[in-house]
Amino acid sequence: MNLSHAPGSGVLVRCRRLLEPALREAVSGLHPWSGRMVAFAMGWSDADGRPEGGDGGKGLRPAITMLSAEAVGGTAELALPGAVAVELVHAFSLVHDDIIDNDERRRHRDALWKAYGVGPALLAGDALLALAVSRLAGWPEAMKYLSAALVELVQGQTADMAFEERPWRGANRVTVEEYTTMAAGKTGGLLGASAAVGVVLGGSPELADRMWDMGRDLGVAFQIVDDMLGIWGDPGLTGKPVHSDLRRDKKTLPVLAALASGGSAAKELSAVLVAGVVDDDSARRAADLVTDAGGRAAAQAMADHYLTTALRVMDECLPGATELRALCHSLVDRIT
């Protein structure tokens, strides 16, 4: 994902500068072994523990937390425990997801399990989660959203994994509605918690439920754009192998929407998918058919719809939050 020239990148840099010392402090008490793994996962060092200024992620979620707190009249500093917690949960989810999905690469480097082994990486992920929870243990109103996000995250990831076993056609095929529920959980829960925790720590807990809903809608839009980048994005920017979703029968929205369109391209796409996407040629063919069947346009329209819904809630709840608004907008603007 390339956000360096996206609107709001100056804001991201400001938030990351505030976050990083707090994040380093949060993980400083870890066992040296976990500490090394976490430093690698965060992009702070290479697999041998040598300091590195690598791509440690943009810090979108903690930025949402800090900007949400500012938007209700609090400070980014007040929101730091929440910002640290959501970033730790995000890091946890990436570490475990790479094990589950058998993904060997993450952010242009080895995945943590590839560098250190499955058992140690699993445990490092658990450590990240445990630290996240301990950061917010004293704030029950914030913890409510963090723990709800954890449940949603795991449920969504489970649904996504279960989708891979489902057929491309017939009565048991995955519907767009099922996809939306999955994405709202897997991707939206933590975005919702990021915003909700921000307004709670910023001093306006009465807005938290609506920010939670906002984040879930934003998450659906975000996930659809991620799906699109997986098919039409530049692997040099996304850091993921091209067409890997198509090769592993991932039920991504552009494909589901294309299949649902019912035309001749959809029928041909269905045949290609059922036969199995096994090489570059069949992957390219499938991607073209998704476009021909209207899947790309439908995905873009759906992402725009969920973004618009999320921004409407944000405009109502936090009318002056221009930086936060621009940041959320940029999350869905990555594909153009």
Place this chain on the structure above:
Amino acid sequence: MNLSHAPGSGVLVRCRRLLEPALREAVSGLHPWSGRMVAFAMGWSDADGRPEGGDGGKGLRPAITMLSAEAVGGTAELALPGAVAVELVHAFSLVHDDIIDNDERRRHRDALWKAYGVGPALLAGDALLALAVSRLAGWPEAMKYLSAALVELVQGQTADMAFEERPWRGANRVTVEEYTTMAAGKTGGLLGASAAVGVVLGGSPELADRMWDMGRDLGVAFQIVDDMLGIWGDPGLTGKPVHSDLRRDKKTLPVLAALASGGSAAKELSAVLVAGVVDDDSARRAADLVTDAGGRAAAQAMADHYLTTALRVMDECLPGATELRALCHSLVDRIT
């Protein structure tokens, strides 16, 4: 572990009867796939989802929570969210530990990862942890101990894993002191949280810090007894392969104490361990040498010492808690 004839088993049955419906309710909202895995891990069903009244664990930790609440004048029902949370954390830790340790068997059945695969089992463990946290999100005073236990659990498990890479002799050998810190975290943290959460929910949060300390001492005693059962216990009762700790260079207390004794049996033991315990003969030989070098007696004495310390705190804080006292005593009485 066989506690069916231990003192306090009637109490365990009473607590389990109260716990099980609440536990089933807590996991009822899971994705069907996770739900099936959790039901298997809990001993409620077999790998195909058929109901089974198997060995789902004795429920020691939730019993400690409920009895601690009763001991301060509360009710077991009041403590139920905490009891459910600690049992879910315990189940999470077993599921992940079996993946990390590559253990194929648990409670006389396949380990969860063996039955369903590593990725799904990892995710089911995450689901258990997420549910545990969400149960106590509204009780910050209880959450403080649960989250501390999570951090301790992961840190202790990491230390234990790191010990396996350390040598049996020389300056870098594992000391009894390091072992004690590891066991207090890996095993004691959750026992401490079980007791602390119980007195918090029972209405006496001022006792929680001391109950936390009590549980950590109890955990050291418990872990030492577990180590002893791994060497001299009946595999038919423990459900674990005999001498597996010796075969994988686990730094268990009886072995560390034997090596520290410095006599001729210790020297011989050290030679056997450095050469590697690879078959039944060398495992039996190592076990005998641990006894000859005084490791068994030292382990028993140390377990007794930590139990006595824990019970002294309990007698001071909860003088009338006869059932809880008997239960804690029985945890360490398993070897005789």
